[in-house]
Amino acid sequence: MSTSSSVSSPQQLQSHTCKWGLSAKCFTATTIENGGRRFYKCRRLGSNSCGYLNWFDEKLPSHVSMMIHNKKVELDSSRKNDVVWFVSLVT
Numbered sequence: 001m002s003t004s005s006s007v008s009s010p011q012q013l014q015s016h017t018c019k020w021g022l023s024a025k026c027f028t029a030t031t032i033e034n035g036g037r038r039f040y041k042c043r044r045l046g047s048n049s050c051g052y053l054n055w056f057d058e059k060l061p062s063h064v065s066m067m068i069h070n071k072k073v074e075l076d077s078s079r080k081n082d083v084v085w086f087v088s089l090v091t
């Protein structure tokens with residue numbers, strides 16, 4: 001007699017493995033061309049990276065990517081202002 005079917009696991013993103021055999025990390029791009037698009041990338045940085053990159057999302061309309069990119073630039077500049085404020089407070 002067959003027992004109950006296997007427990008259905010919650011839907012998961014497909015796991016990606018980079019060339020080092022490590023699980024790749026999911027990032028969200030903020031470039032003008034690909035803003036808002038998620039991708040998997042080697043979790044090691046710089047020269048330690050194996051160069052693995054795999055897009056998860058389809059390309060978004062250019063105006064959407066542009067909007068997300070602009071938002072990111074805006075956020076970055078406000079963070080920089082925070083840092084400058086902090087530094088001037090310390091010195």
Ligand SMILES: [Zn+2]
Pocket residue numbers: 018019020021022042043044049050051052
């Ligand atoms: Zn890697």
